[in-house]
Amino acid sequence: MKIAIVSLGRSHLINLAHLLDLREDVEVTFYTMMPKSRCRKFGYNGKVVSLLFPIGVSQMVVDRLPKVDPYKKSALRFRLRKTFDKLVAIRLRKCDVLIGLNGCAVETSKKAKKMGAIVICDQGSSHILKQNAVHYSYSDIPISEEGTQFMLDHYKAVDYFMTPTEYVKYSDIENGLDSVKLLYNPYGVNLDVFRPTAKPVDKPFDVIMVGSWWKHKACDMLAEACLEKLKVRLLHVGSVVDCQLPTSGLFTHIGFVDESDLPTYYAQAKVFAMPSLDEGYGLVLLQAAACGLPLVGSSRTGTPDTGVLLGNAKECITIQEPLSINAIAEAIQLGLDIANAMPEGLRTPYGECIQNISWEAYGNRWYEILKQITK
Missing domain, CATH: 3.40.50.2000 (Glycogen Phosphorylase B;)
Incomplete structure (x- = not known):
């Protein structure tokens, strides 16, 4: 062929x-x-x-x-x-x-x-x-x-x-x-690069978002949900497009980094969030899952599909529609509750199902x- x-x-x-x-x-x-x-x-x-x-x-x-x-x-x-x-x-x-x-x-x-x-x-x-x-x-x-x-x-x-x-x-x-x-x-995702990370214990970020910082990804709503509503620490890794970076002391911005360096940042956070208004499939969702993080995403990001691949895992949380700051905050809080309840050591909540998201x-x-x- x-x-x-x-x-x-x-x-x-x-x-x-x-x-x-x-x-x-x-x-x-x-x-x-x-x-x-x-x-x-x-x-x-x-x-x-x-x-x-x-x-x-x-x-x-x-x-x-x-x-x-x-x-x-x-x-x-x-x-x-x-x-x-x-x-x-x-x-x-x-x-x-x-x-x-x-x-x-x-x-x-x-x-x-x-x-x-x-x-x-x-x-x-x-x-x-x-x-x-x-x-x-x-x-x-x-x-x-x-x-x-x-x-x-x-x-x-x-x-x-x-x-x-x-x-x-x-x-x-x-x-x-x-x-x-x-x-x-x-x-899929490269499971040799993105591997289970240890549950962070040294002043971890509560939430990480990886990707361009712009309104299409509802970054303004994510920031308000995390920084104003929940008062939790938010880490962003990626470029900036059309959405202003928050000035809150709870927010940290890191510019574009090489893909091979991303596991270092996933390891520092409890939950991955992507509340996009529209997406094809956020590959970063799969990367974060491979690193053992609970996922919080809108229905437009591939979060529901990832959940199915990972055995209908409770750690894959789809934000309720219609998308709102309150709905994002509720989903993130659920993700944080799950993350905080994880045992110490390597985070492997998805077990053998993780092979379903390999390349x-x-x-x-x-x-x-x-x-x-x-x-």
């Missing part, structure tokens, strides 16, 4: 490429803007078609532009994404299945279908119209109509959609996609799905 995988940069699809390429009956080609050496760093040793020049270098320049509004940067990245798609379509070779990350494989999907391939849009986020609706619920900054149409064009060009959560599936059905075309496979389990599920749709 020849599989072509298209992803601008590092995403969960580099893990999929690696896992599928290990199988004797699968041949993978990975199309990306990353250099081949970076693909090797992340464990993928198969075929790489790299568009580092001109796309990868241009992306790095955009990312480093000083004092540029994040929404303007997003518009520039969209231009690069369209160019990347056109170049991949030119370079694409015959395959049995094309898997393209949503929004970066429109022309590529069309060409693959002409060559007889089954084409799958891998949805790393909810339906674009759902994303837009959520955006306008808290912001009046215009969204690119061209960018929206490009995503809708991708939807039209494929045979199937791989969704990582029930929330993403529902957003697709809600916006008119055929449920028969919707596949389902939650993500290996994710790859196995993908392989079985591919066998079914290519019969």
Whole structure:
């Protein structure tokens, strides 16, 4: 089975490429803007078609532009994404299945279908119209109509959609996609990097949130729930987008850190929280779970799906809808009660079920799905 995988940069699809390429009956080609050496760093040793020049270098320049509004940067990245798609379509070779990350494989999907391939849009986020609706619920900054149409064009060009959560599936059905075309496979995590951590005892943070600090992730609500309502210590690790950082002495901000350093921060906290307004699947949820933390998240983050994978664990707490500061605070308090009741030593509340969220389990599920749709 020849599989072509298209992803601008590092995403969960580099893990999929690696896992599928290990199988004797699968041949993978990975199309990306990353250099081949970076693909090797992340464990993928198969075929790489790299568009580092001109796309990868241009992306790095955009990312480093000083004092540029994040929404303007997003518009520039969209231009690069369209160019990347056109170049991949030119370079694409015959395959049995094309898997393209949503929004970066429109022309590529069309060409693959002409060559007889089954084409799958891998949805790393909810339906674009759902994303837009959520955006306008808290912001009046215009969204690119061209960018929206490009995503809708991708939807039209494929045979199937791989969704990582029930929330993403529902957003697709809600916006008119055929449920028969919707596949389902939650993500995984590297259990060699993210391992059980000891219950923190030396002035731990009560709550940790990892990811961009912005309104889309309801960070303003999280801050008020933790710092004003519960009066607990909150640690944030990640970049800052459009949400002001709190000035409270209970709040600590750490900027972007390398993924391999994240376990150090998970080890310092009791509970992980992600009350996002909209999400594809928060990979950080899986990282925190692998490190032994109780999870608190909205129904839009993958928290319910993670709970199922982990044996309907009581440590996976979904915030009650409608999302509010009070609902977030209640869920976090429940998580803290569970965390405080854990025995001393390594935190392993999920037992053997933790293997269900490994990348290996994710790859196995993908392989079985591919066998079914290519019969």
